[in-house]
Amino acid sequence: MCGIIAVAGFRDVIQDLYDGLILLQHRGQDAAGIITYNSQFHLKKANGLVQDVFHDKSLARLKGTMGVGHVRYPTAGCSSEFEAQPFFVSTPFGIALAHNGNLTNAGELRKFLLEKEYRHLNTNSDSEILLNMFSVALKNQRPKGKLTPDQVFSAMKSVFKRCKGAYSAVTLIGGQGIVGFRDPHGIRPLQLGKRKFGMKEEFIIASENSAFKALDFEFMRDIQPGEVVFIDSKNRLHSRQVRQGQLNPCIFEWVYLAAPDSTIDGVNVYKARVRMGEYLAQQIKKAGIHIDSVIPIPDTGRPVATGVADKLKVRYREGLIKNRYIHRTFIMPGQSVRKRSLHFKLHPIELEFKGKNVLLVDDSIVRGNTSKKIVELVREAGAKKVYFASAAPPIISPDPYGIDLPTTDELIGANLSVEEIRKYIKADGLFYGTIEDLRKAIRYGNPRLQRFSDGCFTKHYPTPEVTPKLLKELGCGRNQTREEYQNDEEEGDNQKMLSLV
Secondary structure, three states: OOEEEEEEOOOOOHHHHHHHHHHOHHHOOOEEEEEEEOOOEEEEEEEOOHHHHOOHHHHHHOOOOEEEEEEEOOOOOOOOHHHOOOEEEOOOOOEEEEEEEEEOOHHHHHHHHHHOOOOOOOOOOHHHHHHHHHHHHHHOOOOOOOOOHHHHHHHHHHHHHHOOEEEEEEEEEOOOEEEEEEOOOOOOOOEEEEEEEOOEEEEEEEOOHHHOHHHOOEEEEEOOOOEEEEEEOOOOEEEEEOOOOOOOOEOHHHHHHOOOOOEEOOEEHHHHHHHHHHHHHHHHHHHOOOOOEEEEOOOOHHHHHHHHHHHHOOOEOOOEEEOOOOOOHHHOOOHHHHHHHOOOOEEEOHHHOOOOEEEEEEOOOOOOHHHHHHHHHHHHOOOOEEEEEEOOOOOOOOEOOOOOEOOHHHOHHHHOOHHHHHHHHOOOEEEEOOHHHHHHHHHOOOOOOOOOEOHHHHOOOOOOOOOHHHHHHHHHHHHHHHHHHHHHHHHHHHHHHHHHO
């Protein structure tokens, strides 16, 4: 999961890109980057939050009427600052790319680029591979002078043919325009918007349309699976269904990843989460337990808890206060960092817990560590009984398309039964939503959504190359990269300590 944005206008777009990344910050907190173009490229990227990466001087030098931006959540590759996006290659024309998703055949493509195309790759990132595949395909069109839409679409046909997995991406081609594309399964979101500039139109492409309204853009539509959008140097919009696709959006976007005010593939995220809670309440009602109050685990658990409380006719209370200066722990790189942050992420309001039977509601349970710690916090605050509910079913398998779930070893739902998980997190009762209810909650907003990428709950994946063997290989590679990165971090910390002695 990452956040991407591209803006094409008739004035400097840096303010739109910066503000847009702020609005997409929930999609990645590890690194941020922006590249613009005004006869030459201007790039700024680094590890950290958007507001920490960009300052007045860097914003002032990012000139140009076209640009792309990225906030990173590390999945493939690692958290090194060298893997911050956008990535750039010089030929043809100069191309920068920002990517959300994961290529599942990155190893095969890397070999092709190194041995057949003699490309040099600076990082382990699959996004750099995707950029180079697009660069090779575009160069093979032998463009002369200005790129034509047909050349762009033909190049993308080759990319779609060779690249497997999940990839929503935006590219900036020097002096030519912006290209946005979504893989033939539409696993990761990508949306198109416009705004008036006199008699002309300016365009935006972004991961979520929650970023549009604040920037005065009007939402046009979701970019379709296998579709390519090309905004040329004169800000004319061209689009083509380059490859026929079958929409399989990632179900986790509605569970956790997307902002509640976003509407993805015709389904409002907030309303979908409320419906998840309503369906979940039906299970809890059957248990016949006494609940004094329903308390959400902020922030994603709030709409789910609202739906639960409404259906159970039990009072809804805010009992856990979130420290807003702490990153989202699920998307922090490294398990040790996640564990440490749990000690000061949430603070209980004791009056809401003392002597009461409470139902805690969250969007999902991934590793179980956060849930266990929260139950402990609530008991320490004086709760009589603590019940726990998850809108999502048990997560039993990795997600190879851009969520940091690389191995089954980290997934509590893959290794323990529901009763064993209840004992592990020390809850008096544990309730999970079902995959049928989860699909139904989303499909209610758009009945045309027939399929989802929900392999983390079902072990069934939309792309045929994802096998148990591939999942194991991807997991081993990710764990090795993690260890290397953590060792580098520890070595760096040791060097700092030595310099202070």
